[in-house]
Amino acid sequence: MRAAVVLLSGGIDSATTAAVAIDRGFDVSALTFRYGQRHVVELEAAERVAAALKIERRVVQSIDLRVYGGSALTDDLDVPMERDAGDRAGEIPITYVPARNTIFLAHALALAEVVGAFDVFIGVNAVDYSGYPDCRPEFIAKFAELANLATAAAVREEGRFEVHAPLIAMSKADIIREGVRLGVDYGLTHSCYAPTDSGLACGRCDSCAIRREGFVTVGIADPTRYA
Amino acid sequence: MRAAVVLLSGGIDSATTAAVAIDRGFDVSALTFRYGQRHVVELEAAERVAAALKIERRVVQSIDLRVYGGSALTDDLDVPMERDAGDRAGEIPITYVPARNTIFLAHALALAEVVGAFDVFIGVNAVDYSGYPDCRPEFIAKFAELANLATAAAVREEGRFEVHAPLIAMSKADIIREGVRLGVDYGLTHSCYAPTDSGLACGRCDSCAIRREGFVTVGIADPTRYA
Numbered sequence: 476m477r478a479a480v481v482l483l484s485g486g487i488d489s490a491t492t493a494a495v496a497i498d499r500g501f502d503v504s505a506l507t508f509r510y511g512q513r514h515v516v517e518l519e520a521a522e523r524v525a526a527a528l529k530i531e532r533r534v535v536q537s538i539d540l541r542v543y544g545g546s547a548l549t550d551d552l553d554v555p556m557e558r559d560a561g562d563r564a565g566e567i568p569i570t571y572v573p574a575r576n577t578i579f580l581a582h583a584l585a586l587a588e589v590v591g592a593f594d595v596f597i598g599v600n601a602v603d604y605s606g607y608p609d610c611r612p613e614f615i616a617k618f619a620e621l622a623n624l625a626t627a628a629a630v631r632e633e634g635r636f637e638v639h640a641p642l643i644a645m646s647k648a649d650i651i652r653e654g655v656r657l658g659v660d661y662g663l664t665h666s667c668y669a670p671t672d673s674g675l676a677c678g679r680c681d682s683c684a685i686r687r688e689g690f691v692t693v694g695i696a697d698p699t700r701y702a
Numbered sequence: 703m704r705a706a707v708v709l710l711s712g713g714i715d716s717a718t719t720a721a722v723a724i725d726r727g728f729d730v731s732a733l734t735f736r737y738g739q740r741h742v743v744e745l746e747a748a749e750r751v752a753a754a755l756k757i758e759r760r761v762v763q764s765i766d767l768r769v770y771g772g773s774a775l776t777d778d779l780d781v782p783m784e785r786d787a788g789d790r791a792g793e794i795p796i797t798y799v800p801a802r803n804t805i806f807l808a809h810a811l812a813l814a815e816v817v818g819a820f821d822v823f824i825g826v827n828a829v830d831y832s833g834y835p836d837c838r839p840e841f842i843a844k845f846a847e848l849a850n851l852a853t854a855a856a857v858r859e860e861g862r863f864e865v866h867a868p869l870i871a872m873s874k875a876d877i878i879r880e881g882v883r884l885g886v887d888y889g890l891t892h893s894c895y896a897p898t899d900s901g902l903a904c905g906r907c908d909s910c911a912i913r914r915e916g917f918v919t920v921g922i923a924d925p926t927r928y929a
Contacts, residue, residue, distance in 0.1 A: 589771050
C-alpha cells in the first residue's frame, strides 16, 4: 500500500477527503493542527473521524498563527454571521487565515517525507475558493511543483509528490453525497467557526450556513446538534 | 520604507542576511523559530542579533518538528562531527530537517502578509545547498511563484512577492566579509549544532567546522568561544 498524508481538520471536507484517500487504496497518516483557532473543538472531531476511519498514524502539530494576527478565526475579531455580500462577490472573507494552506501543506510535506509518502490530500473545495486564494487549483498545482524540488525524498528516490484536492470542483452537496457513499459519519464532524462553550455548533456562522445548505440540498438529515 | 520579513536563526548567515536587507533600505521584521532544535541557545543569539540591528518587530514561532522525526537536529540521533564524505559528495546530511525551509518560508509568508511586506529574506547559501534540497536556487524561485498565488495580499493589491536569498552563491568567507563590511558583530551569533550545557560551541560539529574555516579564510579573528 502506498502511503499518503491527509490534512484532517475534523470538518466535512477533510473527513470526506480522508475517506476518498482510503477508498483509493492509500495507507493514510492524518495531520491535524492546533493553530490557535477559536473553534478548538474541531480537534476532538478530527480525533473521532480518524478513529472511525481506522487511521492509525495521527499527528497533531501545534503552531500559533495568532502571533501573526490578521484573521477572525484566530484573533478577537467577530466571526461573520450568515454569508455576506463580500463573500458572495468573491472578496476575501475575514475568516481567511494568512497563508494557512501554504503552512499546512508545508507541514504535510515534512510528515510525508518522514513516512515515505509522495501523496498529500487536502480538502479544499469550490465553496472555499470563491474567496480564499490558497484554495484555488493553480495554488494546489504550484505547491506540488514546489514539493518536487523541496525534499530529500524527491531528490533521493526520484519519487514524485502529488497534491490531491479531490473535492476542489465539488459543491458541498456533492461532497456530502460522496461521503455518504463512502460511509462517512458526519455526526462525528464539526464545522462551526463560533461554537458554544459546550462545543455545540452556533447554526448561524458562515460555515454552519454552508453546512446546513449542503444537507438540505442532498435531502438527508443534518446530524449536527445546533445550539 | 518597504517592509520585509527576514528569517533570523541567530547564525552567521541569517545575521548577515538581515544586515543586507537593512542595507537595502527595508523595514525589517524578524521571524525566528523554536522548532524543537537541540541547539535552542540559537534563539538567544537571534534575540541579540535583532537587538544589535535595531529590528523592532521580532516574532518567535513555536512549532515542534520532532512530531515528524527524521533529523539529527531534532531527534536523539548523533550530530555528525567533522564534515563527512557523504556531505562532501553532495549527499543529504543527517542534519537535514524534513521540509524545514518550506515550513519556514510558509510562516514568513503569513507574517509578510500581515505586516504588508512583499519581500522575504532567507539566508540559504552555497555551503548548505551542496546537500540540502531546499537551499537550492530553483527551490527559492519556485517558492516565490507559490507565494504570488497563495496570499490575499497578492490577489488584492497586485503586489509581487519576492524571495531574496542574497547569500545563495557566496562562500562562508564571502558572507563573513560582507557582514563585516555591514558592521555585523559575529560575536553575537551562534552556529554550533551541539553546544555544551552552558551554551558554548563544541568546535567540532559540521557547523562549527564551516564557521571556523570561514574566519580562517577571511583572515580575521573568530569571536566564537569554543568549549
